[in-house]
Amino acid sequence: MKVIYADNNATTQVAPEVLEEMLPYFHDLYGNPSSMHSFGGQVAQELKEARGKVASLIGAAPDEILFTSCGTESDSTAIQAAIVSHPDKRHIITTRVEHPAVKNLCEYLEKNGYRVTFLPVDRQGRLNPEDLYKSLSKDTAIVSIMWANNETGVIFPIEEIAQIVTQSGVVFHTDAVQAVGKIPIDVQKISVDMLSLSGHKIHAPKGVGALYVRKGTKFTPFLIGGHQERGRRGGTENVASIIGLGKACELAGEHIEEENERVRYLRDKLENEILKLVPNAMVNGDREHRLPNTTSISFEYVEGEAILLMMNELGICASSGSACTSGSLEPSHVLRAMGVPFTAAHGSIRFSLSIYNTEEEIDFIIAKLPPIIERLRELSPYWDQSKTAAASQ
Ligand code: PLP
DSSP, X not given: OOOEEOBTTTOOOOOHHHHHHHTHHHHTSOOOTTOSSHHHHHHHHHHHHHHHHHHHHHTOOGGGEEEESSHHHHHHHHHHHHHHHOTTOOEEEEXXXXXXXXXXXXXXXXXXXXXXXXXXXXXTSOOOHHHHHHHOOTTEEEEEOOSBOTTTOBBOOHHHHHHHHHHTTOEXXXXXXXXXXXXXXXXXXXXXXXXXXXXXXXXXXXXXXXXXXXXXXXXXXXXXXXXXXXXXXXXXXXXXXXXXHHHHHHHHHHHHHHIIIIIHHHHHHXXXXXXXXXXXXXXXXXXXXXXXXXXXXXXXXXXXXXXXXXXXXXXXXXXXXXXXXXXXXXXXXXXXXXXXXXXXXXXXXXXXXXXXXXXXXXXHHHHHHHHHHHHHXXXXXXXXXXXXXXXXX
């Protein structure tokens, strides 16, 4: 069975060009970049080039890039670096819709004596910069606000947010794990102090990420050990994956136009056709300010998990907007924060595309999904009740 992979916000396929560049570093070029000999030294040179490629994708200088093991480590490093570097400050600002990499860390810090403001979003998943402005205080150590949401694709007004935060002298971190490679990012133009990215979301392997740290930002390492990364992150570098990340960033820069034209066209076609063919379906989040590859669609009166299972039988891979926790299906914290009604939040599906998706695949999903929803609704007591209620109005 052919796999139709529409779950690229979860992870992506390693690009063939990336794999090819990585392979020599597992066997032939296995030197340690910290070694004095030239066998290791040549690897150090290649790492330098990879750092330059990552930096160039976001408009940074190479020595502002620090390699990490993933997006989660980048987020943790940024937040912990800020609070350790400003020990007198005990307040953190973030949003209610962050990825668990930020959300759970902030909740943990809250339990350990920090005051955390979780900014709300509206029904479209939008943030009001005024709320941020009002929350800032002399005690704020860091503001961490994601660039784009992993579930809905909604893009926050990061330029405006960065301006508000940095003008008040507070450190600003953004989790740009889903934004990098999908929309243009230039840290020269936007005053972010730290920015997280992750390899496996942009066709590099899992287990590698990066943190941009603007020159002059107070920084304390999270992983304390050797002198690697100029003393900012101990641990022998994951050389092959860093080489892969460099290549993936180079390719992402070349593909950004395609992401915003062809991939956007495919996403819009999928979304519009599904909305046309399926009654009681709605898109979650601001459709205007959104990543070009993502759509979160709610189908009222059906369970997202049931839809996923039936699509899975046909080889279609997507995600649902709920998490199976302790036997009960809880709608995701993102959809809850947006106030998506319970009946819709439960039946939400996220499709996230990449440059490897074809129009034929999108047509296949458009053909197969509506009958799946129809079949599931026939089995749903809530669907019957909703029709009866509508008829009596
Ligand atoms: N931040 C966002 C917005 C994400 O979507 C993800 C992964 O889904 C992460 C952070 C965590 O990245 P990683 O899986 O590399 O730890």
